[in-house]
Amino acid sequence: MRWRGRELLDIFESEFRDRPVEYYKTAIEIGNVVVNGKPASTTHVVQNGDVISHTLHRHEPPVTDAPIKVISEDEDMMVICKPSGIPVHPAGRYNYNSVIEILAASRPGWKPLPCNRLDRLTSGVMFIGKHPKAAEELSTQISGRTVRKEYVARVAGKFPDGDVVCAMPILQISPKLGLNRVRASGKPARTVFRRLAYYGPEGEEGADAAGAEDGKAEGRPWVGKKGYSIVRCLPITGRTHQIRVHLQFLGHPITNDPIYSNQRVWGASLGAGDADAMQADEDVITRLARMGKSEVADAVAYHDEMVDDYNKRKAEKMSGELCEVCSTPLYTDPGVQEMGIYLHSLRYEDKDLKWSYRSELPEWALPPGGVEGPREVGGLDEVVDLGRLRELEEGEEEVGEGERKEEQERKMARRKGKKGGQGDREGLAPVETVTLPVALVGEGEATRAPPAAPVVAAVASAPATAAVL
Incomplete structure (x- = not known):
């Protein structure tokens, strides 16, 4: 929502801090950044529904190689304990080193659908839908304030x-x-x-x-x-x-x-x-x-x-x-x-106690x-x-x-x-x-x-795409 009505270069300058504005200006001018699959100028005003794609040589920061533990799983939902230091979604400098990509790589053909979010630095309980209906139902519960959360x-x-x-x-x-x-x-x-x-x-x-x-x-x-x-x-x-x-x-x-x-x-x-x-x-x-x-x-x-x-x-x-x-x-x-x-997401439970999940301290x-x-x-x-x-x-x-x-x-x-x-x-x-x-x-x-933990890193060339809602 906050991208709508703003110029393309202004969005990159104000929203992304890992590269200097000169890089983004050049990337737009040479066509590495496109809007709806077509080249655009630095002053292009982004509209509702535009899809911005940025093809780049990606440098991913290291993340911990601590395992993503499964707390509970059935045919609709996987409840996991996210390690700290790993982002949920591909974003910024992170792509393959994200919870969604790591889970997808562990089970080829599956598209994990997160129902709640945690900051990259925060660990703890997360819900991953196995299909759109299950993900939508739980996401609606969480956004509708019918779920209680506890952190430590x-x-x-x-x-x-x-x-x-x-x-x-x-x-x-x-x-x-x-x-x-x-x-x-x-x-x-x-x-x-x-x-x-x-x-x-x-x-x-x-x-x-x-x-x-x-x-x-x-x-x-x-x-x-x-x-x-x-x-x-x-x-x-x-x-x-x-x-x-x-x-x-x-x-x-x-x-x-x-x-x-x-x-x-x-x-x-x-x-x-x-x-x-x-x-x-x-x-x-x-x-x-x-x-x-x-x-x-x-x-x-x-x-x-x-x-x-x-x-x-x-x-x-x-x-x-x-x-x-x-x-x-x-x-x-x-x-x-x-x-x-x-900071750790310790517990999620339904207000009527129909279900409750929590991790260890x-x-x-x-x-x-x-x-x-x-x-x-x-x-x-x-x-x-x-x-x-x-x-x-x-x-x-x-x-x-x-x-x-x-x-x-x-x-x-x-x-x-x-x-x-x-x-x-x-x-x-x-x-x-x-x-x-x-x-x-x-x-x-x-x-x-904090206790020591091994780290892993990835470097890749890949397109990054974002839709303007």
């Missing part, structure tokens, strides 16, 4: 007790960079959180001073903060990056999130509580655009002393070299720590060696009272209206304050906490690196 995340610091409801609206800032932020003008969003476990660092009593000696904490505000939490997450709505954005806002970001837990992008606060966009979107976009290009996408967890020097150095960014065949700028291979984030959510802790989860009623959950689900369409009004009032107050030589920032009540109040700033970060 590993976040910085000690997450508050009780069930925590974050009802802050979310706005897409840059589809090209995958950036979303809490904003009153965004779409309504609600997520329920509950801490499953908290694991403090060894020698917790002296942890506040650890790392602060010899100037080691200079420029590293997270040093000396305590431990990490495993958090159960129930998204009531389904906004892009909803769980990741809400956890960042609450001050407990996913510890290895390269976007929302990145000090080089957000500064020392890591974006906690920033509903008023005190950091301008343009500044955040500029800094984020450098990640994976001229700079490594360095999340907080990568500063962990337990990540060895090799993994600290080994990360994806532009190498400065060009492909001899197509002159495409080449990237270094990503490090193992970049293959995923600590991922390795990073299990208790560390020698420490007692939960190794499995119970029902959703352990996260939030089901009667209260129904109330949250029924009220989801009204979420955000009050916040929008408050945001407009704050903006007017700030404008008046600036004119009068003031301009103090007003507070915002971002969350509803049922048991205990919520601390908006996290206490710490993860202390362990």
